[in-house]
Amino acid sequence: MSKKDKVHINLVVIGHVDSGTSTSTGHLIYKCGGTAKRTIEKFEKESADAGKASFKYAWVMDKLKSERERGITIDISLWQFETPKYHFTIIDAPGHRDFIKNMITGTSQADCAILMIASPQGEFEAGISKEGQTREHALLAFTLGVKQMIVCCNKMDEKSVNFSEERYLEIKKEVSEFLKKVGYKPDTIPFIPISGWNGDNMLERSTNTGWYKGPTLIEALDKIEPPKRPTEKPLRLPLQDVYKIGGIGTVPVGRVETGVLKPGMTVSFAPADVKTEVKSVEMHHESIPEAIPGDNVGFNVKGLSVKDIKRGYVCGDAKNDPPKESESFLAQVIIMNHPGQIENGYTPVLDCHTAHIACKFQEIQAKIDRRTGKATEEEPKFIKNGDSALIVLKPTKPMCVETFTEYPPLGRFAVRDMKQTVAVGVIKGVTKKENKK
Secondary structure, X not given: OOOOOOEEEEEEEEEOOOOOHHHHHHHHHHHOOOOOHHHHHHHHHHHHHOOOHHXXXXXXXXXXXXXXHOOOOOOHHHHEEEXXXXXXXXXXXXXXXXXXHHHHHOOOOOOEEEEXXXXXXXXXXXXXXXXXXXXXXXXXXXXXXXXXXXXXXXXXXXXXXXXXXXXXXXHHHHHHHHHHHHOOOHHHOOEEEOOOOOOEOOOEOXXXXXXXXXXXXXHHHHOOOOOOOOOOOOOEEEEEEEEEEOOOEEEEEEEOOXXXXXXXXEEXXXXXXXXXXXXXXXXXXXXXXXXXXXXXXXXXXXXXXXXXXXXXOEEEEOOOOOOOOEEEEEEEEEEOOOOOOEOOOOOOEEEEOOEEEEEEEEXXXXXXXOOOOXXXXXXXXXXXXXXXXXXXXXXXXXXXXXXOOOOHHHOEEEEEEOOEEEEEEEEEEEEEOOOOO
């Protein structure tokens, strides 16, 4: 099966900072042919020269990451790999502080998460502690709708662990308990003892873990349920860019999230409420008869200038539940990373699909228990780190959002302030503006 024929799966790798996410992901991509051998050999030499030979796979990831941070476009194939059944894209480099923002606003919803756990004494305990990132990441993944998970108990080769079944079972028991609290069903989740560095149980079964009878990592990846691409829903396509192309005209670009886009359709763009006809749809520089969810496309539209539409707008079918400007919306917000207290009137920037707009916390209605969803305090004076709350938000500029249940990619957002992600949210209800006409 060629790449084209394989179902595409978006994968996110999460875990505490030193759990070995970069090394394991680097190794996986390398082994499955994502990164050219030459590149690895170059990095191998560099990492040895820098006295970091043990980091060669992590070096791959970090190298790519630093290049990316400097704004150098990296060959995206480096973030892709294939298994016998699927073609995978890794959504973001592991360990990256901003992966949450990328997960929310990125052009993707992860279909599956690999949760990386460091097995050595002290490391596991630090990751899973209240201060560790393991819980946070797992909770976020669940809140953001990532239903499938694979857990890797990494660094099994480390001296204090030495491939111990006892340690593996201890970790499995503790992680299962907390995943259950988050909302996952642990009995559906494979727990795989691996060494990201040596490759034990990643592609081949390891002789060091004779006691382990479950799947290797690659087998577990091939057992993922393929995502349902919602073609039956009305069209939603958030614009990433709008280009003016000589001899063709105005070409908006973006990824179809739901529904189908075809030439000849009448589409409307929210929040501007402008309508037009689609002349043609292109993907990878070829005209296509229709675009379905997951496709990144450019499409040519009649009679609109580049000034009429812009990034952050949402394209939909003018005749079937067209997108509208949002007056305000109700969201469940989880505060993760804010140094102080948040009160009514707080106006940070929201990143929702491709829109990047300041929104005011108009009314903090209630604090809620993250596990049960029940209110624990009505109309609190303020909220702080760790709180989950129901909040009415009001955009400061025209914006188009949707509820998470109807259109998931347009119904989740990251709250940005002080150059970091301070909270994430899921939209429960939207009050739409009535058209001015």
